[in-house]
Amino acid sequence: MKRRNALKIGTLGVAGLYLSQLKARTYFFNAANQGPFLPTWDSLSKYQVPDWFRDAKFGMWAHWGPQCEPESGDWYARGMYREDSWQYNYHVKKYGHPSKFGFKDVINVWKADKWDPEELVNLYKNAGAKYFMAMANHHDNLDLWDSTYQPKWNSVKMGPKKDIIMGWERAARKANLPFAISVHAAHAWSWYEPSQRADKNGALAGVPYDGNLKAKDGKGTWWEGLDPQELYAQNHPLSEDSYDNGKIHSQWNWGNGVTPPSKEYCQKFYNRTIELIDKFNPDLLYFDDTALPLWPVSNVGLEIAAYMYNKSLERNDRLQAVITGKILDEEQRKALVWDIEKGQSNEIEPLPWQTDTCIGSWHYDRGVYRDKRYKSAKTVIHSLIDVVSKNGNLMLNIPVRGDGSIDELERAIVEEIGEWMRLNGESIYGTRPWKIFGEGPQQESAAALTAQGFNEGKGKPYTSADFRFVTKGDKLYATAMSWPETGKVLIKSLKLGSPYYRSKIKKVKLVSTGTKLKFRQTPQGLEVYFPQEKTKISYANALEIT
Structure with missing residues (x-):
C-alpha cells in the first residue's frame, strides 16, 4: 500500500x-x-x-x-x-x-x-x-x-x-x-x-x-x-x-x-x-x-x-x-x-x-x-x-x-x-421458528448481507402472497404481510399433503380481532377468507392455525 x-x-x-x-x-x-x-x-x-x-x-x-x-x-x-x-x-x-x-x-x-x-x-x-x-x-x-x-x-x-x-x-x-x-x-x-x-x-x-x-x-x-x-x-x-x-x-x-x-x-x-x-x-x-x-x-x-x-x-x-x-x-x-x-x-x-x-x-x-x-x-x-x-x-x-x-x-x-x-x-412473543420461515415473492428479491448487515429495505414490498410463520405450543401463526384485496389468501405451504404440516386444520382465527375465518384446504394450498372490512391496522395480519 x-x-x-x-x-x-x-x-x-x-x-x-x-x-x-x-x-x-x-x-x-x-x-x-x-x-x-x-x-x-x-x-x-x-x-x-x-x-x-x-x-x-x-x-x-x-x-x-x-x-x-x-x-x-x-x-x-x-x-x-x-x-x-x-x-x-x-x-x-x-x-x-x-x-x-x-x-x-x-x-x-x-x-x-x-x-x-x-x-x-x-x-x-x-x-x-x-x-x-x-x-x-x-x-x-x-x-x-x-x-x-x-x-x-x-x-x-x-x-x-x-x-x-x-x-x-x-x-x-x-x-x-x-x-x-x-x-x-x-x-x-x-x-x-x-x-x-x-x-x-x-x-x-x-x-x-x-x-x-x-x-x-x-x-x-x-x-x-x-x-x-x-x-x-x-x-x-x-x-x-x-x-x-x-x-x-x-x-x-x-x-x-x-x-x-x-x-x-x-x-x-x-x-x-x-x-x-x-x-x-x-x-x-x-x-x-x-x-x-x-x-x-x-x-x-x-x-x-x-x-x-x-x-x-x-x-x-x-x-x-x-x-x-x-x-x-x-x-x-x-x-x-x-x-x-x-x-x-x-x-x-x-x-x-x-x-x-x-x-x-x-x-x-x-x-x-x-x-x-x-x-x-x-x-x-x-x-x-x-x-x-x-x-x-x-x-x-x-x-x-x-x-x-x-x-x-x-x-x-x-x-x-x-x-x-x-x-x-401473541403471534410474536414467546414464539419459535417453524419448519420454514415463510413463503412468497418478497424473499426472492431479498439482498445478501454486506459486512455487518445493511441489507434492509432492498427487497420488493410485501404483498398478501407473502407469509411469515412461527409456532407457539400447538399453534401455528401465519402472518399475511398485506390485506388481500381479493378477500382471500392462499398459503401454499399448508396445502393438502404438505410435508410441513400433516395435521388436520380445524380452526383459523384472525389474531387481531379473534374472528374465526372460513377456510378450505386444497391440493394447491390453504385458502383463508378474510372479513369484508379491513382491521384498523391491516398491513400485517396474523392468523392463528390449530
Missing part, C-alpha cells in the same frame, strides 16, 4: 510488527475473574442464550449522547473534522471552526434539559418493547455515567451534569424491563483521527483542529485543568491511509494498517466496561465491534465476556446475561448473540440472533424530521415479523434529540407500533 511520506513508512513498519506481536499476547486484566467461563472462545462457546431474550423478541433503544446535540446525524464527532463533509460546514456555521470549537466544546453545551427517562421508557413499554437499551458511550468516548476511569470526561462532570445510565437503568427496572447497555468506545482511538487534521483550503488552512490539544493548552479556557487527550486519545501516529475517510471501515477489526492501540488504552476500556457491569448489572451488553472489543489485538473483550457470564451465574441460578457481537464466525456465534446492523438473515438461524436498526439516523438528525424520512410503523412491523420468523429479535432505536426528548413524528410511529403489538403480540 502507498505511504504518505518516509516518516509514515517507518512508523507503520513498527506498528505493523507491533500488531502482529500483539495478536499473540493474552492479557489477564482481571485475575479475580472466577467461574466456569474462561476468557477463551472455546470456553465461551459453552454459552446458551437465556429464555427471557428468546421470548422477548422486541426491544427499544436510546442511542443517545452528545452527538445528538447538533441534531445533525450519525458520526458527527468524526464528520465535523472532515473538511469535505456537510457536517463540517454545518459545524463551522453553527459553532465555529474545529480548531477553536471542537467536539469537547459540543459536549460542554449539551444540557439534556428535557430528558425524562421514565416517560420514554414507559412509552416504549406501551409500544410492546420487552427490553430496553441505553447507550453508555459512543466512539466519541464520553462516558454517560459517573465513570471512575473516565473521571472528567463523563456526563456527570460536564455537559448535562447527569448520570444518564443511572437514570435509564432506574426507569427500566421500575417498568420491569430487562436493562441493556450498548458500548461503542473501543474505537475512539482510530475513529477520532480526523481531529488531528487541518483545513487544506480557506483562511484557516494549516491551522490544526483541536485533536492534538494537551492539558497545558487549556489555560484561560472553560476546559482549563482538563486533558483533551483523555477524550480524543490521539497521542499516536495516524493509521495508514487515515486521510481516506472510508478506510476506517476496513480497519474496524484492528487490521489493514490501523495504528494499534496501546496496552494502557485497552486497560482503560476494560476498566470502564467492568465498572458498567458492576454498577448497573445489565441483562444485555451490546458491542459495536467485530466479534468483541479490541479483538484480535487484545483479549480485553474475552475477559469482559467471561466476567459478565460468571457474574450472571453468581447472581442467578442460571446464566441470564446476553452479549452481542457483529460479523461472527461459526464458533463465535456459540459464544455470543450475533447482531446484524440494519439488516436480517435470509434463513432460519440455528441460534438466536438480533438485528438492530433505527427509524431515522442513529443520532438525531433534524433533516430526517424536516423531510419526514422516518421509517413507518408498517416498515418496522414487517421487519419485526420477518426477523422473528428466522429466530431473531429486533432492537429498534428511536433517535433522541439533544435535549432528551423525541419529536411528535417519532412519537406517532411508536404509538402505532404499540397499537399493532397490542392486537397481534
Whole structure:
C-alpha cells in the first residue's frame, strides 16, 4: 500500500510488527475473574442464550449522547473534522471552526434539559418493547455515567451534569424491563483521527483542529485543568491511509494498517466496561465491534465476556446475561448473540440472533424530521415479523434529540407500533421458528448481507402472497404481510399433503380481532377468507392455525 511520506513508512513498519506481536499476547486484566467461563472462545462457546431474550423478541433503544446535540446525524464527532463533509460546514456555521470549537466544546453545551427517562421508557413499554437499551458511550468516548476511569470526561462532570445510565437503568427496572447497555468506545482511538487534521483550503488552512490539544493548552479556557487527550486519545501516529475517510471501515477489526492501540488504552476500556457491569448489572451488553472489543489485538473483550457470564451465574441460578457481537464466525456465534446492523438473515438461524436498526439516523438528525424520512410503523412491523420468523429479535432505536426528548413524528410511529403489538403480540412473543420461515415473492428479491448487515429495505414490498410463520405450543401463526384485496389468501405451504404440516386444520382465527375465518384446504394450498372490512391496522395480519 502507498505511504504518505518516509516518516509514515517507518512508523507503520513498527506498528505493523507491533500488531502482529500483539495478536499473540493474552492479557489477564482481571485475575479475580472466577467461574466456569474462561476468557477463551472455546470456553465461551459453552454459552446458551437465556429464555427471557428468546421470548422477548422486541426491544427499544436510546442511542443517545452528545452527538445528538447538533441534531445533525450519525458520526458527527468524526464528520465535523472532515473538511469535505456537510457536517463540517454545518459545524463551522453553527459553532465555529474545529480548531477553536471542537467536539469537547459540543459536549460542554449539551444540557439534556428535557430528558425524562421514565416517560420514554414507559412509552416504549406501551409500544410492546420487552427490553430496553441505553447507550453508555459512543466512539466519541464520553462516558454517560459517573465513570471512575473516565473521571472528567463523563456526563456527570460536564455537559448535562447527569448520570444518564443511572437514570435509564432506574426507569427500566421500575417498568420491569430487562436493562441493556450498548458500548461503542473501543474505537475512539482510530475513529477520532480526523481531529488531528487541518483545513487544506480557506483562511484557516494549516491551522490544526483541536485533536492534538494537551492539558497545558487549556489555560484561560472553560476546559482549563482538563486533558483533551483523555477524550480524543490521539497521542499516536495516524493509521495508514487515515486521510481516506472510508478506510476506517476496513480497519474496524484492528487490521489493514490501523495504528494499534496501546496496552494502557485497552486497560482503560476494560476498566470502564467492568465498572458498567458492576454498577448497573445489565441483562444485555451490546458491542459495536467485530466479534468483541479490541479483538484480535487484545483479549480485553474475552475477559469482559467471561466476567459478565460468571457474574450472571453468581447472581442467578442460571446464566441470564446476553452479549452481542457483529460479523461472527461459526464458533463465535456459540459464544455470543450475533447482531446484524440494519439488516436480517435470509434463513432460519440455528441460534438466536438480533438485528438492530433505527427509524431515522442513529443520532438525531433534524433533516430526517424536516423531510419526514422516518421509517413507518408498517416498515418496522414487517421487519419485526420477518426477523422473528428466522429466530431473531429486533432492537429498534428511536433517535433522541439533544435535549432528551423525541419529536411528535417519532412519537406517532411508536404509538402505532404499540397499537399493532397490542392486537397481534401473541403471534410474536414467546414464539419459535417453524419448519420454514415463510413463503412468497418478497424473499426472492431479498439482498445478501454486506459486512455487518445493511441489507434492509432492498427487497420488493410485501404483498398478501407473502407469509411469515412461527409456532407457539400447538399453534401455528401465519402472518399475511398485506390485506388481500381479493378477500382471500392462499398459503401454499399448508396445502393438502404438505410435508410441513400433516395435521388436520380445524380452526383459523384472525389474531387481531379473534374472528374465526372460513377456510378450505386444497391440493394447491390453504385458502383463508378474510372479513369484508379491513382491521384498523391491516398491513400485517396474523392468523392463528390449530
